Amino acid sequence: MSARGEARLWLWQRVTAAFLAFFVLVHLATIIYAVRGGLSAAQILGRTRGSVTWGAFYAAFVFAAAVHGGIGFRTIAIEWLRLRSRAAGALALAIALALVALGLRAVAAVAIGP
Amino acid sequence: MSGKRAHTAWWAFLVHRVSGIALALFLPAHFLALGTALAGEEAFDTFLRWSEQPAVVFSEWVLVMLLAAHLAGGLRILALEFLPWRGWQKTLAALAAGFAVFAGLVFALTR
Numbered sequence: 001m002s003a004r005g006e007a008r009l010w011l012w013q014r015v016t017a018a019f020l021a022f023f024v025l026v027h028l029a030t031i032i033y034a035v036r037g038g039l040s041a042a043q044i045l046g047r048t049r050g051s052v053t054w055g056a057f058y059a060a061f062v063f064a065a066a067v068h069g070g071i072g073f074r075t076i077a078i079e080w081l082r083l084r085s086r087a088a089g090a091l092a093l094a095i096a097l098a099l100v101a102l103g104l105r106a107v108a109a110v111a112i113g114p
Numbered sequence: 115m116s117g118k119r120a121h122t123a124w125w126a127f128l129v130h131r132v133s134g135i136a137l138a139l140f141l142p143a144h145f146l147a148l149g150t151a152l153a154g155e156e157a158f159d160t161f162l163r164w165s166e167q168p169a170v171v172f173s174e175w176v177l178v179m180l181l182a183a184h185l186a187g188g189l190r191i192l193a194l195e196f197l198p199w200r201g202w203q204k205t206l207a208a209l210a211a212g213f214a215v216f217a218g219l220v221f222a223l224t225r
Binding site: 014041105106110 | 131134135137138141142144145146148149150151152153154155156158159162165166178181182184185188189191192195196217220221224
């Protein structure tokens, strides 16, 4: 990949990291709040079902995590698995797309329902 | 960079990378688990009851620690790359480790 392409990936990794920092802090706080007294479907879905705010929050979380994770795996594939840039990029894209598909399905499950 | 500081930075790098890999591998399972809600509230509850086993709760605790460690380690990297001061690597690494332990303890005490 060109130096410009590498720089663009580096920047995307940092931009998504900045968003993820906020998302993860909210997620950690929600986890700790939600697990008090045990988890139940009614409690979780009561908070998320029909909520545009939570739906948008988790959808954005999924996209940021997929891009961040995909770029991270590309770097690891090049540095530790010794893959060529093109192969690592293809692997990263596949991982990112799979994470988006599974993630949006999960968001639909908790924010919209069957 | 001194040897001792380089050593700390190497550990910070390794923890960040390994926690990132573990979180990325966990995400599909997390998404599939949440997806059980598509089959109805009862199916989701069945999964949540299954997740109350001690081994699963322990895994959740490890994941919360990894998430907190990756968050704090990532903030450390952003600070090192985008802020002007450079001499705080060790302090930032210690803060990152401290935050991970703190989040893990809070989760362990509330779960």
